[in-house]
Amino acid sequence: MDLVDRYLQAVKFGLPKKQKQDILAELSDDLHSQIQEQEAMLGRSLNQDEIAAILKKFGPPMQVALRYQPQRYLIGPQVFPIYLFVLKLVWLCFFGPWFVIGVALDIFVAANHSGHYRALTTVLDRFWLAALINLIVVTIVFALIDRYQPDGIWQNWNPLKLPQVRDVNRIPRSSSISELAWYGMISLWWAGAFHFPSIPGLKIQPAPVISRFFFWPILLLVVGHAAIAAVNAFRSWWTRKRAFLRAALDALGLVLVGALLTICFTGGSFVTTNAPQLSMDDILATQKWFTWGWVVMLLFWCEIGYFVGLVQDARRAMGLQPLSPWPGPFGCGSRSHAMGRQL
Amino acid sequence: MSNSNNSQDLFENLRGELRRGCLIVAVLAQLRMERYGYTLRKALADDGLEIDEGTLYPLLRRLESQGLLVSTWREEDKRNKRFYRLAPNGQEILKRLLDEWQGINKSLEKIIAKD
Numbered sequence: 115m116d117l118v119d120r121y122l123q124a125v126k127f128g129l130p131k132k133q134k135q136d137i138l139a140e141l142s143d144d145l146h147s148q149i150q151e152q153e154a155m156l157g158r159s160l161n162q163d164e165i166a167a168i169l170k171k172f173g174p175p176m177q178v179a180l181r182y183q184p185q186r187y188l189i190g191p192q193v194f195p196i197y198l199f200v201l202k203l204v205w206l207c208f209f210g211p212w213f214v215i216g217v218a219l220d221i222f223v224a225a226n227h228s229g230h231y232r233a234l235t236t237v238l239d240r241f242w243l244a245a246l247i248n249l250i251v252v253t254i255v256f257a258l259i260d261r262y263q264p265d266g267i268w269q270n271w272n273p274l275k276l277p278q279v280r281d282v283n284r285i286p287r288s289s290s291i292s293e294l295a296w297y298g299m300i301s302l303w304w305a306g307a308f309h310f311p312s313i314p315g316l317k318i319q320p321a322p323v324i325s326r327f328f329f330w331p332i333l334l335l336v337v338g339h340a341a342i343a344a345v346n347a348f349r350s351w352w353t354r355k356r357a358f359l360r361a362a363l364d365a366l367g368l369v370l371v372g373a374l375l376t377i378c379f380t381g382g383s384f385v386t387t388n389a390p391q392l393s394m395d396d397i398l399a400t401q402k403w404f405t406w407g408w409v410v411m412l413l414f415w416c417e418i419g420y421f422v423g424l425v426q427d428a429r430r431a432m433g434l435q436p437l438s439p440w441p442g443p444f445g446c447g448s449r450s451h452a453m454g455r456q457l
Numbered sequence: 458m459s460n461s462n463n464s465q466d467l468f469e470n471l472r473g474e475l476r477r478g479c480l481i482v483a484v485l486a487q488l489r490m491e492r493y494g495y496t497l498r499k500a501l502a503d504d505g506l507e508i509d510e511g512t513l514y515p516l517l518r519r520l521e522s523q524g525l526l527v528s529t530w531r532e533e534d535k536r537n538k539r540f541y542r543l544a545p546n547g548q549e550i551l552k553r554l555l556d557e558w559q560g561i562n563k564s565l566e567k568i569i570a571k572d
Contacts, residue, residue: 140494143536178511
């Protein structure tokens with residue numbers, strides 16, 4: 115019976131503390147009853163292999179023990195979908211911008227020291243640490259919500275207060291207005307109608323290559339987007355024609371951003387700096403910061419945004435539903451909410 | 458090969474779900490008469506409902522903690538055994554569960570007969 119005792123000892127490890135002896139006594143009785151019955155049938159004692167076969171059939175010790183444990187979870191099935199939603203939201207709204215700003219700042223700081231690669235790895239290290247802390251905090255908060263939620267909270271709902279069915283054909287006016295404001299401001303700034311506040315003694319201008327080759331295409335791009343957003347604000351349904359126009363602008367944006375990236379990666383600069391009191395090193399560092407800061411923005415924002423926008427608008431123009439739920443460039447919701455109207 | 462494995466896994470999952478509720482009813486019904494675990498398992502198997510020890514004993518504990526069963530330790534055949542039987546509350550619940558099961562059974566028979 116040594117094998118049975120060894121088996122029960124292994125089961126004991128995973129049993130609930132208060133019931134250990136009671137459960138072991140019951141399992142022991144069952145095992146001995148089985149052995150006794152087989153011995154009575156065979157008319158002899160069972161050998162080790164035969165006892166081992168009975169134990170094997172009984173199941174792995176830990177699995178047998180765990181069945182006595184109450185079902186436990188950190189976040190229950192009712193709260194879990196909301197937990198996942200919040201995690202996604204935090205990642206999208208917090209880590210996305212944080213990552214872009216972090217990379218840009220680190221590249222600026224490290225521009226004259228140990229190079230971009232080290233700066234990027236520093237940012238990534240910090241990013242993962244922040245992500246881990248964020249995951250832990252959100253998980254703990256939801257575990258507490260799940261544990262202490264008032265009884266019957268899920269029963270107190272009113273069907274009349276459910277949100278309206280989202281009409282995927284409609285372009286939300288708020289999104290069109292915010293898009294109009296964004297592109298309108300960029301258009302005016304690019305056309306020189308106003309200037310952002312600058313640091314006294316530091317004059318930063320677009321590099322000649324930008325002024326010469328990119329001024330009109332970029333102006334066309336931003337004015338075009340502003341015009342479409344203005345129309346969308348008053349005619350809040352997609353038409354194939356409008357979707358086609360915006361797809362063309364998205365394609366233009368994709369090409370322009372690609373060209374700007376090429377300039378940057380081949381060592382060019384987007385700006386020229388004029389600051390009599392700054393040393394040449396400081397001027398170069400400033401130019402690098404502007405250029406590489408823009409690269410980060412262009413890489414993580416514009417290029418991806420225009421690519422997504424091109425795919426979505428092309429689908430709308432072809433009368434297909436856009437792939438949901440991709441956001442558009444500059445985070446304006448009309449691209450994610452709206453879809454190709456079946457014309 | 459993978460498809461047939463998936464299909465088998467799916468069948469086993471669904472079979473498990475189907476059996477779970479039935480096993481509770483069967484265990485409660487068998488314990489109208491006092492039995493200990495081993496004889497209960499044999500009685501169920503003799504009636505065509507095999508149940509492994511790893512499922513039966515935790516189930517008995519759960520039903521007892523829910524007040525549907527009562528148990529006592531007693532010596533029989535020179536060994537201590539835990540005997541279970543239906544508690545008064547268990548009898549009432551069993552009656553209602555059997556009514557429910559019969560209702561489901563009738564409905565299922567009707568639905569299946571349509572095919």
